[in-house]
Amino acid sequence: MEIKVVERVLAANDLLAKEIRELLAANGVTSLNIMGTPGAGKTSVIEQVFSRLKSDVPMAVIEGDIATSLDAKRLSELGVIVVQINTGGQCHLDGGMIKPAISSLDLSAIRLLFVENVGNLVCPAEFDIGESKKVLITSVTEGHDKVQKYPLMFRLADAVVLNKIDLLPYVNFDLDSFRSCLADLNPNAPIFDVSCRVGEGISELAEWVKSVV
């Protein structure tokens, strides 16, 4: 009984995701589903990439949070168009939340849409939100074993950003082990070593983002 209901919810979500994907494609908009654990640096990555690409690529952000609009405030201060979704407790974004958020945007005026998901390394991976690419933000302070322990999200990622690389000297993080586990699980995803705090590696990441728009 429970499983049937879950399947029905997922099927309904997949239909909405398909509608969203078609609507974005019809308007020539690439969307990136930005996922990762709380505090990995999702908002910081969006801030950095926005700052690099703002003169070339018209962008908007859909900001997903359980509560508050703290991140939306940070982003809107940079001059980016932001739509806030508060899930009110739900641990992930889904098609039913993204569809009205997209309707409130002028899609003809943008080419790139960031969707910052709820901070959670598990549940968001299970819900297609009609994105073009899934981008996983992780950080050296989380530990190198996360690829093995949270395999679904690492497997589905189209790109992996390893943030807080400036903290490498101060934490027990085995970079070779991280890269080798990720190469086994998901050999095609590019990995970007970045530090949003000191600006390291952002150019390479921004180039990749530009290449998928």
Place this chain on the structure above:
Amino acid sequence: MEIKVVERVLAANDLLAKEIRELLAANGVTSLNIMGTPGAGKTSVIEQVFSRLKSDVPMAVIEGDIATSLDAKRLSELGVIVVQINTGGQCHLDGGMIKPAISSLDLSAIRLLFVENVGNLVCPAEFDIGESKKVLITSVTEGHDKVQKYPLMFRLADAVVLNKIDLLPYVNFDLDSFRSCLADLNPNAPIFDVSCRVGEGISELAEWVKSVV
């Protein structure tokens, strides 16, 4: 329809949690539900507290992971009894998983049971697993805004461990803002500033654990 099913699942879980709580109480076992985001340092905190208390308090650990038994291996190398639960994708532990895990332990031989939940700052807070206390592990690398953004878990915590305090000079973490937001939301939970890496603050945390056994 969906909500009804969810309510039924939660009600079934609450019954199991009640059974677990009664069984643990009948055996004089205190259990701590250790929660936090992936990489916050849940396993490290258990390792540190175990090392401090092992001569005084007989302990066991139930280790919850989506996949792998990496953390169970780390803990069993210290000589602690560990039962591994692999959820196979589920984003939190529930009563149905804890009950058989507890049945496999000799409860008369222990006084303290750590239950390390799946790394997730959202979903585990919603499921009572019959624990005596909820202990939330967070870290300075996650940012001071997490109290406001993930309020349920911070509100329900009986104690909050702020880990990786040794990294404070290298991150943008406003300690006063963190403490003041937590005091507003949950004035009764003690906060322990610790660094598992350098051993700071572990004595105070271990004293608190001992006081609730």
